[in-house]
Amino acid sequence: xxxxxxxxLRPRNVEDALGFLHRYEKEGVQICAGGTDLLPSMxxxxxxxxxxxxxxxxxxxxxxRVVPGLGVELGSLVKLSAIEDSGFIATHYPVLREAVMxxxxxxxxxxxTLGGNLCLDTRCLWxxxxxxxxxxxxxxxxxxxxxxxxxxGGKVCWAVFSGDSAAAxxxxxxxxxxxxxxxxxxxxLADLYTNIGDDRMRLGKSEILTRIxxxxxxxxxxxxxxxxxxxxxIDYPLAGVAVAIRKKGKIIDDARVAITGVxxxxxxxxxATHALIGREMNEHAAMVVGELAARxxxxxxxxxxxxxxxxxxxxxxxKQSASRATPSGxxxxx
Ligand SMILES: Cc1cc2nc3c(=O)[nH]c(=O)nc-3n(C[C@H](O)[C@H](O)[C@H](O)COP(=O)(O)OP(=O)(O)OC[C@H]3O[C@@H](n4cnc5c(N)ncnc54)[C@H](O)[C@@H]3O)c2cc1C
Numbered sequence: 001x002x003x004x005x006x007x008x009l010r011p012r013n014v015e016d017a018l019g020f021l022h023r024y025e026k027e028g029v030q031i032c033a034g035g036t037d038l039l040p041s042m043x044x045x046x047x048x049x050x051x052x053x054x055x056x057x058x059x060x061x062x063x064x065r066v067v068p069g070l071g072v073e074l075g076s077l078v079k080l081s082a083i084e085d086s087g088f089i090a091t092h093y094p095v096l097r098e099a100v101m102x103x104x105x106x107x108x109x110x111x112x113t114l115g116g117n118l119c120l121d122t123r124c125l126w127x128x129x130x131x132x133x134x135x136x137x138x139x140x141x142x143x144x145x146x147x148x149x150x151x152x153g154g155k156v157c158w159a160v161f162s163g164d165s166a167a168a169x170x171x172x173x174x175x176x177x178x179x180x181x182x183x184x185x186x187x188x189l190a191d192l193y194t195n196i197g198d199d200r201m202r203l204g205k206s207e208i209l210t211r212i213x214x215x216x217x218x219x220x221x222x223x224x225x226x227x228x229x230x231x232x233x234i235d236y237p238l239a240g241v242a243v244a245i246r247k248k249g250k251i252i253d254d255a256r257v258a259i260t261g262v263x264x265x266x267x268x269x270x271x272a273t274h275a276l277i278g279r280e281m282n283e284h285a286a287m288v289v290g291e292l293a294a295r296x297x298x299x300x301x302x303x304x305x306x307x308x309x310x311x312x313x314x315x316x317x318x319k320q321s322a323s324r325a326t327p328s329g330x331x332x333x334x
């Protein structure tokens with residue numbers, strides 16, 4: 001499959017990038033970071049933008065920076081492999097490293113960026129196909145059609161958010177910076193997502209994700225990430241669970257659980273926090289976490305694995321991860 005034709009834009013800084021987005025907004029500009037998800041999608045004609053803006057030349061977005069007293073700032077262009085290789089992230093934010101290490105393959109992690117992973121398009125069995133395949137089925141509500149094959153008669157798209165790092169970052173209460181022609185704003189990562197398959201993010205056409213912040217208060221939580229995928233060595237999550245836990249002695253001081261790969265957005269399992277704080281981790285507590293996570297999961301027939309199996313695996317992974325994520329690591333000041 002070949003790429004459709006497009007004009008290439010190559011900004012050198014964020015201001016240039018915003019200028020391009022504004023100038024060519026009507027014609028359509030698609031941001032390309034590592035291109036590992038976008039380019040295959042363009043070959044399938046899921047996107048045929050007039051302009052592709054390759055942002056890899058924006059040097060200021062390529063750094064991991066520790067900001068004393070605040071935490072860590074990651075540029076949106078930080079490669080997944082850089083996060084994997086960072087001893088600091090491994091020590092203080094282990095859940096993020098665990099999740100990132102499961103993304104695709106080493107080569108793709110060396111090209112793919114954290115920003116691209118968070119802004120990943122939602123996926124569905126009826127959508128991530130070639131043009132001919134989709135045409136033969138009368139297209140779907142997410143692209144070129146008006147019917148949903150997953151929920152026939154429905155007018156809502158159920159395509160699934162299938163990035164790994166977002167679940168870990170939700171557990172870390174990460175925030176993001178969005179740059180627009182009006183200035184920069186900082187919001188919780190959770191607020192980026194709409195939970196609607198075909199309109200997945202609250203990101204305007206002339207906006208760009210520039211930074212991700214990990215609060216210092218989230219450092220030192222022990223962390224586990226587990227995922228279900230078709231091909232063990234290289235595949236998107238069909239169910240993913242991240243757990244971050246901080247303990248004082250044997251007692252759980254704080255706990256966060258998030259899921260991905262089963263809803264149109266990654267989701268925090270807020271009730272799991274309330275269920276665990278002030279308790280000891282044991283078989284019963286881990287089972288409750290599993291039940292609560294499965295309640296938030298709403299998988300439909302968007303993949304080759306059945307919704308029932310994927311929901312069950314959310315339960316299993318949440319239970320296992322909660323049991324595993326017990327000893328807490330050092331805080332940044334240690
Ligand atoms: C075979 C294969 C297996 C894969 N397996 C996994 C997997 O297991 N887990 C997983 O999470 N991903 C997987 N991926 C997807 C992808 O490789 C990663 O998610 C990667 O991190 C995407 O980053 P990127 O920089 O390449 O994004 P791109 O492909 O460049 O962009 C992805 C999307 O994000 C938008 N975007 C990128 N950067 C920004 C920004 N700064 N601001 C606003 N929008 C932006 C783009 O416009 C595009 O819509 C897989 C891909 C392939 C081809």
